[in-house]
Amino acid sequence: MGKPAQKVVNAEKALMALRNHSEAERRRRERINGHLATLRSLIPGTNKMDKAALLAEVINQVKELRRTVAEATDGTLVPTDMDEVKVEEQEDLNDGAFISIRASLCCDFKHELLVDLREAIEALPLKTVRAEIATLGSRMVNIFVISGCNEGESDEGEEGIKLVKSVRDALRSVLDKFYASEEFSSRNTLSGKRRRVSFFSPTNSSSLGDIW
Amino acid sequence: MGKPAQKVVNAEKALMALRNHSEAERRRRERINGHLATLRSLIPGTNKMDKAALLAEVINQVKELRRTVAEATDGTLVPTDMDEVKVEEQEDLNDGAFISIRASLCCDFKHELLVDLREAIEALPLKTVRAEIATLGSRMVNIFVISGCNEGESDEGEEGIKLVKSVRDALRSVLDKFYASEEFSSRNTLSGKRRRVSFFSPTNSSSLGDIW
DNA sequence: GCGAACACGTGAGGC
């Protein structure tokens, strides 16, 4: 151990550290309580509730709002709580020469994911005929209708099946990359209830141009 | 002060009190953290956020859901954030003999308030022709169409005006009673933004029978 | 070793 003077310096440092600590903790509390205050102001009737009751009310609000949205948007394009990749070949009106594929991806709404998704779609040797995106809370669902000319390498739907598969793989790899970066936080195992949803109906969701 | 033995007893009591205290505090923490956990499970993508970030996300969710609801329910009956009593005489198709009144009450959704409201309406010397209630979050809006025969005591719309006034007073007293019991928690002074709402349009809101 | 985030126990104040 050092000289007495050194001891004093050490003691001062220790005190400073303690001060920093308690101040940081104070700031942390302020952040949290600030958010709680915001929630209070956001939800009427919670003015004189304690923290626990407030949070309970918040939970109710979120659930209730989701129910309301689910009812109100019934019959429109709405993302569900479950991740999903769906790719299927479209019934094609004019036979043979072109194939058309409808692909949908439902997942968390993240900007990076959107970027990756666009890249993946553009990398495909196909033309995007229609693209639609709808978000709800932190979730999103993307629908693509993409088509390409059937180059007749093989008869029947052989070519179509291969394309469907490649599109599906592309979407899945986008999703997988995202979850790899997110450490895959056990979404699919829990998340009990699913919402009824009708995918293929006229929508009032935002156009792609607004977001991309 | 008492004998030494008494001192020991007091010390034991104090220790017990302290124990109780810390245990109660522990339970309180558990309640709060439990609610935070359910919020985490409710909102995807918040798994590895700290408390403050989680709450921030919750706030966003609530705002976002409300926006969504506001868009989706456009043109339907939706309660606003502002308390309101509106009573007006209806244009009456068949002249004279009957008067028809449309009354609406927008306020917090409370069961007791609903009971009082029904009593108030039933106490009126009028017949309820139509009643409709819509809730959103913790808010509700009630619409009544009530009518009575014009007993011809005075000419012109004199009678109608008196009836409108009595209905308005009835609704207001219901609201006042409620806020008196709630200590009037400064709702009307703040609550900045109002939502656009169209009151008089076809609705898909729940029928009265479901709640009354 | 620091900064950040958390749980903990304790003192203060409100019915």
Add this chain to the structure above:
DNA sequence: TGCCTCACGTGTTCG
């Protein structure tokens, strides 16, 4: 008085 909620400072752990 006893019970409850809250804010505070502290000990601890993790990156």
